[in-house]
Amino acid sequence: xxxxxxxxxxxxxxxxxxxxxxxxxxxxxxxxxxxxxxxxxxxxxxxxxxxxxxxxxxxxxxxxxxxxxxxxxxxxxxxxxxxxxxxxxxxxxxxxxxxxxxxxxxxxxxxxxxxxxxxxxxxxxxxxxxxxxxxxxxxxxxxxxxxxxxxxxxxxxxxxxxxxxxxxxxxxxxxxxxxxxxxxxxxxxxxxxxxxxxxxxxxxxxxxxxxxxxxxxxxxxxxxxxxxxxxxxxxxxxxxxxxxxxxxxxxxxxxxxxxxxxxxxxxxxxxxxxxxxxxxxxxxxxxxxxxxxxxxxxxxxxxxxxxxxxxxxxxxxxxxxxxxxxxxxxxxxxxxxxxxxxxxxxxxx
Amino acid sequence: xxxxxxxxxxxxxxxxxxxxxxxxxxxxxxxxxxxxxxxxxxxxxxx
Numbered sequence: 001x002x003x004x005x006x007x008x009x010x011x012x013x014x015x016x017x018x019x020x021x022x023x024x025x026x027x028x029x030x031x032x033x034x035x036x037x038x039x040x041x042x043x044x045x046x047x048x049x050x051x052x053x054x055x056x057x058x059x060x061x062x063x064x065x066x067x068x069x070x071x072x073x074x075x076x077x078x079x080x081x082x083x084x085x086x087x088x089x090x091x092x093x094x095x096x097x098x099x100x101x102x103x104x105x106x107x108x109x110x111x112x113x114x115x116x117x118x119x120x121x122x123x124x125x126x127x128x129x130x131x132x133x134x135x136x137x138x139x140x141x142x143x144x145x146x147x148x149x150x151x152x153x154x155x156x157x158x159x160x161x162x163x164x165x166x167x168x169x170x171x172x173x174x175x176x177x178x179x180x181x182x183x184x185x186x187x188x189x190x191x192x193x194x195x196x197x198x199x200x201x202x203x204x205x206x207x208x209x210x211x212x213x214x215x216x217x218x219x220x221x222x223x224x225x226x227x228x229x230x231x232x233x234x235x236x237x238x239x240x241x242x243x244x245x246x247x248x249x250x251x252x253x254x255x256x257x258x259x260x261x262x263x264x265x266x267x268x269x270x271x272x273x274x275x276x277x278x279x280x281x282x283x284x285x286x287x288x289x290x291x292x293x294x295x296x297x298x299x300x301x302x303x304x305x306x307x308x309x310x311x312x313x314x315x316x317x318x319x320x321x322x323x324x325x326x327x328x329x330x331x332x333x334x335x336x337x338x339x340x341x342x343x344x345x346x347x348x349x
Numbered sequence: 350x351x352x353x354x355x356x357x358x359x360x361x362x363x364x365x366x367x368x369x370x371x372x373x374x375x376x377x378x379x380x381x382x383x384x385x386x387x388x389x390x391x392x393x394x395x396x
Binding site for chain 1: 355358359365368372375377380
């Protein structure tokens with residue numbers, strides 16, 4: 001949850017998350033720089049620049065892989081939700097490592113060229129007509145530009161300014177960045193790799209990233225279909241039996257227009273709000289009630305069940321819905337109330 | 350407001366699940382075999 005202006009809210013969890021991430025990155029790069037020289041080809045030793053380029057390049061690729069796995073992992077297994085909590089910091093650090101890779105490569109690439117390095121990067125190789133020798137660097141440039149755009153708009157200010165749907169759509173460009181990185185590596189480093197390790201790493205990365213997304217997508221589609229079929233005639237829709245809602249938990253109902261509504265049970269009473277968190281459209285119905293407030297499973301934004309308002313001094317509000325109970329079944333009025341509108345919770349007893 | 354991005358996620362990743370392996374297999378198939386450290390052009394010995 002957040003107040004009107006949203007500075008970065010540092011807390012012990014975020015600091016620990018970032019510290020662990022930084023230590024892992026430093027260990028990886030340090031080990032790479034220390035171990036790689038010991039496995040060099042005797043007759044053709046790698047120079048220090050190449051090792052540094054590989055160290056930061058592979059680190060950025062692995063970080064991007066992990067970054068893209070967090071979303072589907074959190075959807076498939078709630079135990080992975082803590083990884084989602086600080087994912088934006090993860091993304092910014094990934095961009096930082098990618099920038100370091102570019103800085104090291106750029107320094108080495110055109111050292112002996114009389115041309116301006118930026119001009120040389122874009123004009124030195126024009127073999128666009130053939131795959132072998134294709135200017136793979138341009139894919140890397142494209143990926144870096146996308147990562148820079150995403151990192152620079154990762155602050156809550158941009159989330160509020162662009163609104164969650166647009167911000168989410170913009171940040172789906174991370175998939176394009178991954179595609180560009182795969183092209184960059186496939187037509188670049190992979191062409192000159194002398195052992196199969198890089199190909200194995202890339203295959204594993206693709207299987208994990210694409211496989212997890214496809215599996216999570218299929219599971220969500222099945223769940224959406226099941227919940228959509230649980231309600232019937234208008235104007236009130238049957239949400240399900242009262243006993244089907246556990247204390248401090250919710251069920252999610254999809255209305256005819258696709259709008260998802262979360263019905264929470266708390267202290268023996270039922271309340272219904274929009275299932276979409278005002279922060280990033282997180283699935284509120286997959287969260288639970290803490291301290292009397294609905295708590296988003298993604299980033300911990302909180303709302304009161306009865307009026308959909310975040311507790312003061314925070315300002316987010318959700319649409320609310322009317323409920324009633326008949327013959328042990330929960331009925332939902334599909335007409336949404338304005339965000340923040342109080343609706344008397346329905347007693348289960 | 351619906352979660353339209355969920356359907357878009359699914360479509361994008363079904364496409365990528367096909368496209369990414371195709372890129373990797375294609376890249377592996379155009380790799381040159383043999384020692385890469387050999388010079389691409391051999392200069393003739395001076396007469």
